[in-house]
Amino acid sequence: MNPEKHKSPGKKSGDFPYWLVALGLIAVAIAYVIATNGLYTQIANAVSKGVYITVFVTLVGFALATLLGLIFALMGLSKSIVLRQIARFYVEVIRGIPMLVLLFYIAFVGAPALAWLIDTVTQPLQQAGITSEFRTRDIPLIWRAILALMIGYSAFIAEVFRAGILSVDEGQVEAAEALGLSPWQRFRLIVFPQAIRTILPPLGNDFVAMVKDSSLVSVLGVADLTQMGKVYASGSFRFFETYSIVAYIYLVLTIGLSLGLRQIEKKMRKSQER
Template sequence: MRTDGDSETDFPYWLVAIVAIGAVLSYVIFTNDLYSKVFNAISRGVEITVFVTLVGFALASLVGLTVAMMGLSGSLALRQIARFYVEVIRGVPILVLLFYIAFVGAPALVWLINAVTAPLQAAGLMDEVLVRDISLMWRAILALMIGYSAFIAEVFRAGILAVDKGQIEAAEALGLNAWQRFRLIVFPQAIRTILPPLGNDFVAMVKDSSLVSVLGVADIAQVGKVYAAGSFRYFETYSIVAYIYLILTIGLSLALRRLELRLRRAEEKP
């Protein structure tokens, strides 16, 4: 077993193999009428998949950072609330959370919004706006946001704790307030530790976004399921579905790996 090797310096034979397989599959897709038809049908779901992933991950990162800061605060109550949130959410499967938010949380949120705004509308303090429903796509986004925010909170917390306390104390001695210390000292250093696991969560959300198909959201998985059920071309359809997801996830993985390498080189420069 090699113990002195560096996978970063190894020639990427795996990438060559993936590119070769991808090139063959692309050739088959664009030269075979059947596969081309299936690809064109399923590619309509790419936009929804990308939108759900980007919005869900952005919101999850904001919530995760907030929860992480609560967990690192000087308030015992905030720390306990953050710990409670992380442990409970991490213990619930994403699919169960998706159903719960879609069929319990969203209707409760609609009722709460209407209950709070009704007195204001009656008093003439705001225009009459009745929230009747939240779309299934936004219910799915909320579920992914809540589910991933707990994991992302731990990523942020670990990255912030990895920053040398001496630098924080030095910044405090220079008169920097808490926000300035976080913005100028803590976060720029923590992001180097945070980026790899955060990138892994992003790639994982691309795959888990396929779970929104259980709500009928027209993402790649749902479009593929409907097409396969109507055409009975299960092999061709799900081969294309897997192909599209692999393009998205491997492309993201390579981009994140390149960004991580650039940050590492920038850190090593004198």
């Protein structure tokens, strides 16, 4: 039996990214149309004003979600049963709520509750004339949206961190403990550098997913990419052209991020093999 006949096709012809070449050609063709067609240029200029908000919401929301997710992951791996149960409760509840529902809940229930709490705590300062009354409208909609994305994604990221940390061999942790390293030193020097190999791919997927889910903030009237497209389309009735450009920009952002993250993964894999 000839082994060449049973060689995996992925190793022979699948390594070259033909799909990426095709996608790149389509992207260049669309960019040419946008640059040369006056209508598409006008639409692109109008909706691209929301790209900054989309990027800002994604970066800030993901950074906060990663930090909060790491905290709950460490709580879930704690020796304290109380901390473990709190982390499990948080993760299971938050993961069971649709992102859009969570967005509405944080914006119209959580924000008023937070405003009331801040107002109650600062009552002595208000009476002394140092601060004024804190109201719900003092919390901008963009920060309500960021808070919702942070809470929603932190539950998923917590599970990513937990799985990555558990993938590290316990023998290495025990050896580090025998050497007298503190828990923080064991985590920083032994656990996390090895866990990041497992953590990075799903964490990158969550980052790309948040870029897309950031479009949900448009339901609050936040002037992101989707909202700017919605405003332009409703005023001009150019729905096909407008949403085609909006989809094109999102594809450029998400695919660009995906390719960048893959390169980072490859570099990390090569550095670990040396």
